[in-house]
Amino acid sequence: MHFRFANPTDAAVLAPLNAQLICDEGHRNPMTIRQLTDRMSSWLHGEYKAVLFEADSSIVGYALYRFEPEFVYLRQLFVVHDFRRQGVGKEALLWLWANAFPATSRLRIEVLVENQAARSFWNSMGFKEYCITMEAQNAA
DSSP states (O other): OEEEEOOGGGHHHHHHHHHHHHHHHTOOOOOOHHHHHHHHHHHHHTTOEEEEEEETTEEEEEEEEEEOSSSEEEEEEEEOGGGTTTTHHHHHHHHHHHHTSOTTOOEEOOOOTTOHHHHHHHHHTTOOOOOOOOOOOOOO
């Protein structure tokens, strides 16, 4: 597998992958591909960095992250369906630790409560729950 840092021109490649991630994780984000492209471009022009994962000249996943004062916030990690459960996520995370994140950094992620596959993956990689965000809708 090959890893490369993305640039803002990769936003159009990343947006459909982001749309699939949104669908897979059960997120309620209603953005269109165009909106996701614009958002990704804005992020990549700003504080976020991305890494594309490639195998046989095909993009098989990506990671999107930013540096915070006390940790690295890994906002998105996505592997396309045909490459899941083959060690791609683990290899990508190990590559990120070695090449993109400072050795002393803490890595923080967010996982939707209902996304059991993601929770299992992150637990297998040594992540532990740190906080729970709760919300309610106005009943009025």
